[in-house]
Amino acid sequence: MDAKAWKFRKDGAHYALKSESVSLPAGPAESSVRIRIRATSLNYRDIVGWKNLAGRPVDGRTPCSDGTGEIIAVGSEVRDFQVGDRVAGCFFQTWMSGRFDMMHHRNDLGGTIDGMLQQMIDLPASGVVRIPDYLSYEQAATLPCAGLTAWYSLVHRGMLQSGETVLCIGTGGVSIFALQFATALGAKVIILSSSDEKLDRAKALGATQTLNYHTTPDWGEEVMHMTDGKGVDHVVEVGGQGTLGQSLQAVAPGGHIALIGVLTGFGPPSTSLFPLLAKNIRLNGIYVGSREDFREMNEFLSKSRIEPVIDRVFSFEQADAAFEYLYSAKHFGKVVVKGCD
DSSP, X not given: OEEEEEEEEEETTEEEEEEXXXXXXXXXXXXXXEEEEEEEEOOHHHHHHHTTSSOOOOTTOOOOSEEEEEEEEEOTTOOSOOTTOEEEEOSBTTOOSSSOOGGGGGGBBTTTBOOSOBSEEEEEGGGEEEOOTTSOHHHHTTIIIXXXXXXXXXXXXXXXXXXXXXXXXXXBHHHHHHHHHHHHTTOEEEXXXXXXXXXXXXXXXXXXXXXXXXXXXXXXXXHHHHTTTOOEEEEEEOSOTTTHHHHHHHEEEEEEEEEOOOTTOSSOOSSOOHHHHHTTOEEEEOOOOOHHHHHHHHHHHHHHOOOOOEEEEEOGGGHHHHXXXXXXXXXXXXXXXXXXX
């Protein structure tokens, strides 16, 4: 059986996106399901691969960890799913629950194994979850990485409590999900952006306070002022080396920083780490979450009815344009690609 797929192909120092035809076996393996993909969402991680920012060889790889669709066939040993179920793939196909193990990096969608930017895919039944009934395929496609990362950061590792304060850096997918989850859980949210228009949109989603980091480059100090010198209880740190110093200044003593992203690069921080000690801060490295965390998040979503924020939806044939748009950093929330008919 042939199906359409987008592939990274080496193009000088970077990679090009190419639409190709791939062959699938007649049916899924005994313990797997076959999914017709209805929607895929992009993450900065896909830009890292496309632009070869981390030096990771991805030639021939189908990108994108995040996708949803309907099961069109099940293996003979599958009991938990049936044809017609609406599902999403798990970012780490082997991280079921509990403590992370480095072996899971051998089974990350769109990284070491082919991802979701294709017409159909076979995945182990243990590597998929049902998506909330109230969400469209496009909305649910935003969940496997960005949604789960925000949830795992604040709820599982951060143990967020009602009344606490959360600082979100930027208005990309993870930060907007963090804003929505924190607000739904009764926390106060300060959010940063270089765009006043995006800050206004964040306020409409529940942000308590906003701050333009372009006009206020020393935003760590300003956050302390905004919190009457207390600092924030949690920082959703998606910037990395270029923003960690400001985050260390903004966080409260005994507070928590979820170190998630590398938007400012992969190098070491250019700031003193002494505040980490002096303030007794918890610094957690975050790389998505487990299948069990995904299911718990989906249960919360079904109760809270949070609507994922999608900036733009591109057709499958426009997937390369979707990458360009995400790379432009004009987006607010998530960028989604519809499935191939």
